[in-house]
Amino acid sequence: MSVPLSHILIVASLMFAMGLGCVIAWRANVIMMLIGIEIMLNAVMLTFVGGSAHWGIADGQLFSLMLMALTSAEVSLALAMVVYLHRRKQTVNTDRFDSMKG
Amino acid sequence: MMPATYLTLMLLFPLLGGLTCAIAGRKLPRVLVESLACGAVFGSFVCALLTALSYTAPTVVTLAEWFASFDLVIPISLYLDPLSLSLSVMIGFVCGLIHLYSVFYMREDEDYARYFALLNIFVFAMLTLVLAESLPLLYLGWEGVGFCSYLLIGFWYRDTNNADAGRKAFITTRIGDTAFMIALAWLFQLFGTLSVTKLNGMGFLMPVSVLTALGILFLIAAMGKSAQVPLMVWLPDAMAGPTPVSAMIHAATMVTAGVYLLARMYPMISASQTALAAIAVTGAVTAFYGATCALAQRDLKRVLAYSTISQIGYMMLGVGAEAVTAATFHLLVHAFFKALLFLGAGCIIAAMHHEQDIFKMGGLRRTLPLTFWSFLAGAACLAGLPFTGGFFSKDSILMAVWHKGGALYQSLYLLGLLTALITAFYSFRLVFLVFGGGNGHVHRTTGLGVMQAVLIPLAILGLFGGVLNLPGYMGEGLLTRLFVAIPGGGAVEATHEQEIVMQAVAGALALAGLAAAWLRYGKGRAHRMQEAQSPPSPLISFLANGWYFDALYNVLFIRPYRALAGILWERMDKGVIDDSxxxxxxxxxxxxxxxxxxxxxxxxxxxxxxxxxxxxILCYLAWLVL
Amino acid sequence: MEATVFYILAAILLIGTLCAITARQAVRAIVYLVVSFFALALMFYLLGAPLIAAFEVIIYAGAIMVLFLFVIMMLELESPEKLPKPRFSDWWPALALVVVVVGALAVLLLSHVRAVPPGFTDIPVRQFAYTLFKQYGVAVEIVSMQLLFALVGALYLGRRK
Structure with missing residues (x-):
């Protein structure tokens, strides 16, 4: 396959930017924020895999795998947290959870 | 080995006594504290006597290393020579008697532990000052003396005036101390050592101008401590303390320290005639100033205070006239008769129920005969009546001044003679006013017996103190023989005829002063008593207020200082610093x-x-790339 | 040929993601996202990482996204119309940041274009496995422990009192 590495990186960075935008914009819905995080993580994985293929080293792919494992742990905890918080306040609006106010 | 032991014990006795009184004094019974304090000082005196008996030649005794860092090496070393020896014997004796006297004088005071602790430490500091071989150790004693005097002058600190007097003494003497500190630093920079013996031996290595400056610095230090013009304002106010403390400050410790310092550093200072002249002029002016002020005082203790200023002025004059022996001679005799006068005054004040105005006294000749005779002896010494101790010592100073020659010293001689006349006059003014007349009432008599008994040895020593150093025509003086080894200690080479003529002049003047006092205050006593009721004339109040030096300093220094402090406080501190x-x-x-x-x-x-x-961060990276 | 497929997949990926983040309902967003993840998995395959591609489909598109769906259903959120939508005032800081990030990244990427021959090497599964279990054995253990902790934590958070 003859795609330059920079194209893969551009695709990954666009995807990352979209994930970031999603996290920042969807402050009213914590689930959409988590989805934004997933998008960003996937962009990072794309970068890893692209690098791994470019240099022919397995470490990049390996880190993608680790990332997936970590993400699944993170998502399970985060969603459990969402359930818990929703049970307390009947909402998923992050602006309502401001007890960390300084 | 023996001198070291004696010297160490001499210092340790009062130190340990003072520390014990300070730490455990409140818990111990009163008798124990009193006997401990007295015993410590008398032990010190016995050690001094033993040292004197076994004395052969000047010795340096190094007790310990104080600190030695880089070039600065300061051992705790003591120097025993005729000067320090004679002074320490005198200090031990006079302070011992004053301690004994204090036991009875302070009988009703509750704070006896603090009093005796301070008194003992005062003695310790003075002995350290006298015996020290290295200047920093001397300075330590110097400051210790100042500190103890501050605490003792303000002993009855609940009265604001007393506390103020203590502060005034401390601050005024500190001005002199600063000069001393500068001199110390400069000496170390010049010579790399601070040992008295070495410095005195190396003085000639420096140009005369430097030695003059150093001499002036030492003179300023002595001015502060010895209450010389212009730093004399603290001494009259120092009367706020208990009377035995005044006796100690005036006689044995504190004020003589300045004269001692100049005598100690004399071999170095003497290379500069300018410095010597400055010392002599300071001394003579102070002597005159003190005598004139004493003329007009009404407070018994203030008269004595001004007389001390005047007599210390004589000692300075002696040092300035290259007569260290005569100065020391006068210092010793003065210590005896001034302690006598103050302790006598203490008896009078105690008997008069703390009345100190001499115009309200009178007739004590009959009610306090012992005090009267001792006080009379003291006054005779102070006035320099012929053949008393004060006569010989004062005359030896005046003779040295005359013998030095030159217009300056001859005019100083005349000033000294005039002062002697005034001194005789005010001494007997005091005697006639206090003891003359017929209306004597004594209010308190408890403990007066011992207090008066203490006066007797002092009176004997004062009267016959001249034996210490008889003039040449009566045989060689004891002190002269002892002091001949140290520079400036030799006898003045005057013919016997000259000596006799001069002593006759001085004696005649003293008698003239006595006669004038008799005319004015003995015969015309009743008239003067009436006069004292009316407001004083301008001249009298000028003298009574010490030439208005306090007011002058108030205008010159204190008010600008206060104004500056006010500005700094309100504008700078509050306005600028606090606000910002x-x-x-x-x-x-x-x-x-x-x-x-x-x-x-x-x-x-x-x-x-x-x-x-x-x-x-990304933008920054991109900017780096672009 | 492969390059063409890659660019098509990239387009699907980006469009799918864009639709996901602008979707009005969370469920729809999940579905869009599954589409884009499938495209991503294919891209992984093209980049010579078949194992990662398989895991992407199984774990991401399969497990995680389904987990999201489960949670959305569990929460019994009110009708989606009532959920507060991102207003324009919510979007513009996001857009500004996106523009800044993309611009900076573009600058960085374009400035580092090198004459590297565009070619990818396949990494055989054997090599991948060797690296994973020989070189990064400890990491595998740690990750497994972390999964255990996440399991316990999720159980704790989710229990009913």
Whole structure:
């Protein structure tokens, strides 16, 4: 396959930017924020895999795998947290959870 | 080996006594504290006597290393020579008697532990000052003396006036101490050592101008401690302390320290005629000043205070006239008769129920005969009546001044003679006013017996103190023989005829003063008593207020200083520093509050901030690339 | 040929993601996202990482996204119309940041274009496995422990009192 590495990186960075935008914009819905995080993580994985293929080293792919494992742990905890918080306040609006106010 | 043991014990006795009284004095019974304090000083006196008996030649005794860092090496070393020896014997004796006297004088005071602790430490500090071989050790004693005098002058500190007097003494003497400190630093820079013996041996290595400056610095130090013009204002106020303390400050410790310092550093200073002249002029002017002020005082103790200023002036004059022996001679005799006068005054004041105005006294000749005769002896010494101790010592100083020659010294001689006349006059003014007349009432008599008994040895020593150093035509003087080894200690080479003529002149003047006092205050006593009721004439109040030096200093220094302090406090400290700090604090506080609003507790805000930070870093990287 | 497929997949990926983040309902967003993840998995395959591609489909598109769906259903959120939507004022900081990030990244990427021959090497599964279990054995253990902790934590958070 003859795609330059920079194209893969551009695709990954666009995807990352979209994930970031999603996290920042969807402050009213914590689930959409988590989805934004997933998008960003996937962009990072794309970068890893692209690098791994470019240099022919397995470490990049390996880190993608680790990332997936970590993400699944993170998502399970985060969603459990969402359930818990929703049970307390009947909402998923992050602006309502401001007890960390300084 | 023996001198070292004696010297160490001499210092240790009062130190340990003082520390014991200070630490455990309140718990111990009163008798024990009193006997401990007295015993310590008398033990010290016995050690001094033993040292004197076994004395052969000047010795340096190094007790310990104090500190030795880089070039600065200061051992705790003591120097035993005729000067320090004679002074320490005198200090031990006089202070011992004053301690004994204090036991009865302070009988009704509750704070006896503090009193005796301070008194003992005072003696210790003075002995350290006298015996020290290295100047820093001497300085330590010097400051110790100043510190103890501050605490003792303000002993009855509940009265603001007393506390103020203590502070005045401390601050005024500190001016001199500063000069001393500068001299110390300069000496170390010049010679690399601070040992008295070495410095005196190396003085000639320096140009005369430097030695003059050093001499002046030492003179300023002595001015502060010895209450010389212009730093004499503290001594009259120092009367606020208990009378035995005044006796100690005036006779044995404290004020003589300045003269001692100049005598100690004399071999070095004497290379500069200018410095010597400055010392002599200071001494003579102070002697005259003190005598004139004493003329008009009404307070018994203040008369004596001004007389001390005057007599110390004579000693300075002696040092300035290259007569260290005569100065020391006068110092010793003065210590005896001034202690005598003060302790006698203490008896009078105690008997008069703390009345100190001499115009309200009278007739004590019959009610306090013992005090009268001792006080008379003291006054005779002070006045320099012929063949008393004061006569010989004062005359030896005046003779040295005359013998030095030159217009300056001859005019100083005349000033000294005039002062001697005034001295005789005011001494007997005091005697006639206090003891003359017929209306004597004694209020208190408890303990007076011992207090009066203490006066007797002092009176004998004062009257016959001349034996210490008889003039040449009566046989060689004891002190002269002892002092001949040290520079400036030799006898003045005057013919016997000259000596006799001069002593006759001085004696005649003293008798003239006595006669004048008799005419004015003995015969015309009743008239003077009436006069004292009316407001004093301008001249009298000028003299009574010490030439208005206090007011002058108030205008010259204290008021500008207060104004400056006020400006610094209100404008600088409050206006600039405090306000700017307050402003800074408020500014930071408001910034913090504004920043604090940022931490809303909302995740979204944090996320945006976080992302913005990341974006900034990216922008920076991109900017680096571009 | 492969390059063309890659660019098509990239387009699907980006469009799918864009639709996901602008979707009005969370469920729809999940579906869009599954589409884009499938495209991503294919891209992984093209980049010579078949194992990662398989895991992407199984774990991401399969497990995680389904987990999201489960949670959305569990929460019994009110009708989606009532959920507050991102307003324009919510979007513009996001857009500004996105523009800044993309611009900076573009600058960085374009400035580092090198004459590297565009070619990818396949990494055989054997090599991948060797690296994973020989070189990064400890990491595998740690990750497994972390999964256990996440399991316990999720159980704790999710229990009913």
């Amino acid at each position: 700090l307050d402003g800074l604090g408020k500014g930071i506080g408001s910034v913090g509050q504004r920043l604090g609003r940022w931490s809303t507790g909302r995740v979204a805000v944090y996320l945006i901030s976080f992302a913005a930070g990341g974006a900034l």
